[in-house]
Amino acid sequence: xxxTTEPRRTxxxxxxxxxxxxxxxxxxxxxxxxxxxxxxxxxxQSRWQMLPIGPTAASxxxxxxxxxxxxxxxxxxxxxxxxxxxxLLSGKELAAYAMPVGPRVDFPAVxxxxxxxxxxxxxxxxxxANGPEAGGGALENDPxxxxxxxxxxAWLPDFAxxxxxxxxxxxxxxxxxxxxxxxxxxxxxxxxGETLHREITFHQFCQWLFxxxxxxxxxxxxxxxxELVGDVPIYVTHDSADVWANRRLFKLDDAGxxxxxAGVPPDYFSKTGQRWGNPVFDWDAAQSDGFAWxxxxxxxxxxxxxxxxxxxxxxxxxxWEIDAAEKTAVHGRWEPSPxxxxxxxxxxAHGSLPLIAEDLGVITPDVVALKERFGxxxxxxxxxxxxxxxxxxxxxxxxxxxxxxxxxxxHDNNTTIGWFEAEADxxxxxxxxxxxxxxxxxxxxxxxxxxxxxxxxARHAVIPAQDLLELGAEARMNTPGKAVxxxxxxxxxxxxxxxxxxxxLAEKLRAACELxxxxxxxxxxxxxxxxTARAARDAAARADAPTAQ
Numbered sequence: 001x002x003x004t005t006e007p008r009r010t011x012x013x014x015x016x017x018x019x020x021x022x023x024x025x026x027x028x029x030x031x032x033x034x035x036x037x038x039x040x041x042x043x044x045q046s047r048w049q050m051l052p053i054g055p056t057a058a059s060x061x062x063x064x065x066x067x068x069x070x071x072x073x074x075x076x077x078x079x080x081x082x083x084x085x086x087x088l089l090s091g092k093e094l095a096a097y098a099m100p101v102g103p104r105v106d107f108p109a110v111x112x113x114x115x116x117x118x119x120x121x122x123x124x125x126x127x128x129a130n131g132p133e134a135g136g137g138a139l140e141n142d143p144x145x146x147x148x149x150x151x152x153x154a155w156l157p158d159f160a161x162x163x164x165x166x167x168x169x170x171x172x173x174x175x176x177x178x179x180x181x182x183x184x185x186x187x188x189x190x191x192x193g194e195t196l197h198r199e200i201t202f203h204q205f206c207q208w209l210f211x212x213x214x215x216x217x218x219x220x221x222x223x224x225x226x227e228l229v230g231d232v233p234i235y236v237t238h239d240s241a242d243v244w245a246n247r248r249l250f251k252l253d254d255a256g257x258x259x260x261x262a263g264v265p266p267d268y269f270s271k272t273g274q275r276w277g278n279p280v281f282d283w284d285a286a287q288s289d290g291f292a293w294x295x296x297x298x299x300x301x302x303x304x305x306x307x308x309x310x311x312x313x314x315x316x317x318x319x320w321e322i323d324a325a326e327k328t329a330v331h332g333r334w335e336p337s338p339x340x341x342x343x344x345x346x347x348x349a350h351g352s353l354p355l356i357a358e359d360l361g362v363i364t365p366d367v368v369a370l371k372e373r374f375g376x377x378x379x380x381x382x383x384x385x386x387x388x389x390x391x392x393x394x395x396x397x398x399x400x401x402x403x404x405x406x407x408x409x410x411h412d413n414n415t416t417i418g419w420f421e422a423e424a425d426x427x428x429x430x431x432x433x434x435x436x437x438x439x440x441x442x443x444x445x446x447x448x449x450x451x452x453x454x455x456x457x458a459r460h461a462v463i464p465a466q467d468l469l470e471l472g473a474e475a476r477m478n479t480p481g482k483a484v485x486x487x488x489x490x491x492x493x494x495x496x497x498x499x500x501x502x503x504x505l506a507e508k509l510r511a512a513c514e515l516x517x518x519x520x521x522x523x524x525x526x527x528x529x530x531x532t533a534r535a536a537r538d539a540a541a542r543a544d545a546p547t548a549q
Contacts, residue, residue, distance in 0.1 A: 012047025025099035030079025044519030073210035162241035164199035230305035235278035273329025418473030
């Protein structure tokens with residue numbers, strides 16, 4: 001009989017791109033991202049998990065789960081340092097965009113700085129005189145740019161026009177635009193396409209820069225055997241290019257306003273449930289063309305990431321639908337989703353399902369059956385494991401199946417130390433002490449739960465960077481229901497680089513991963529970037545890129 005190879009046990013780190021150290025106000029796709037990949041490799045990690053990478057806006061709370069597009073990249077994460085390497089900025093210009101280093105991202109300030117930087121480059125490459133009447137400029141004839149526009153024709157034109165229109169109409173939501181363009185009448189699309197040609201090209205150019213840098217980072221990480229893990233929210237923002245360009249896929253009225261919105265019903269944690277406010281899908285309309293938009297969306301993400309976390313997986317079985325006029329989720333109702341038909345179509349189109357099912361919360365048997373039918377790993381969160389129902393809790397380590405991903409916490413949780421200090425009451429602490437067989441304190445809870453995660457039967461373990469760095473509640477990424485201050489945490493440079501604290505942390509983490517079979521024993525050779533390959537890459541990139549004058 002042929003030998004069968006058991007899937008390897010892995011571990012990784014959850015760190016959003018914007019949280020990386022940077023001298024330019026926000027984490028980006030530049031050198032610090034590669035250095036973090038080197039830290040992961042030395043640590044014995046094989047996965048880097050991120051939050052969604054779509055465009056964010058301070059007007060939407062800077063949440064990666066509220067984006068103007070399900071396909072576009074977040075141009076705030078374009079690396080100024082790589083732009084300098086590519087000859088698009090001078091050293092003096094680069095220095096002018098440096099920002100004070102702090103523990104939090106100042107999103108409005110970063111938005112202003114990145115917009116100015118990208119406009120400066122764009123105006124140099126496509127002077128104002130080179131409008132459509134002048135036949136464009138060198139940029140619009142650039143082979144790489146032309147190829148990018150062709151490869152992304154399914155979403156890029158709509159997104160770029162949407163962003164240009166938002167600026168033209170002073171940031172107004174698309175439902176507040178003049179009726180002809182709100183409803184995408186052909187004459188209006190042509191007229192605004194000509195009038196706003198330059199702005200449309202600008203947004204296409206910014207996306208080209210983002211995805212070109214993304215490709216470089218992915219290539220560098222692949223050399224280190226680091227897989228990127230992404231995150232796809234089930235719902236999209238109402239004020240987005242996706243809803244404006246695909247109205248038939250959503251339950252909207254004639255003016256484009258939602259008839260129903262998404263959320264979850266009341267439960268132990270909330271007497272009124274959660275009213276998220278996103279428009280719900282018209283699944284019959286989506287199924288009528290074989291889920292074409294959804295398949296494009298997920299295949300796009302499969303091209304960016306090795307694996308994708310599918311948020312709110314239970315919504316693919318049934319979803320909580322709330323009348324848009326309702327102020328809470330109390331009077332919603334369950335509506336069926338396509339379930340297996342959707343995943344069968346996706347499997348037929350892509351050939352595999354490299355997904356993680358976010359199956360947290362109250363999960364019904366039909367959701368479990370759907371996940372198991374397609375062999376999708378679910379999620380386990382250790383912070384949910386300890387309490388009166390630990391014996392039967394699916395999050396408790398003794399109940400972990402192999403085909404799952406265990407986390408100490410997620411982006412919506414407190415840090416482990418923050419959880420222990422502020423959320424683990426006396427009863428939970430007693431259970432935790434009994435379960436681990438020792439007295440747990442704020443000084444050892446972090447290392448103990450990290451050990452529990454790595455020793456779990458779960459095939460994959462993911463540790464938030466804040467827990468690796470042993471940080472408290474001040475480093476929490478998101479507090480659901482909190483209006484301000486979310487998503488802005490930044491990692492300290494010394495903790496995630498191969499020097500000082502970073503090296504010691506990497507060696508400690510690798511030793512634990514080796515012990516629990518999540519990485520191969522170290523060979524003694526420090527992972528390092530291939531200097532020759534990097535030089536060749538940079539030379540090729542410079543040859544491909546238009547240069548600053």
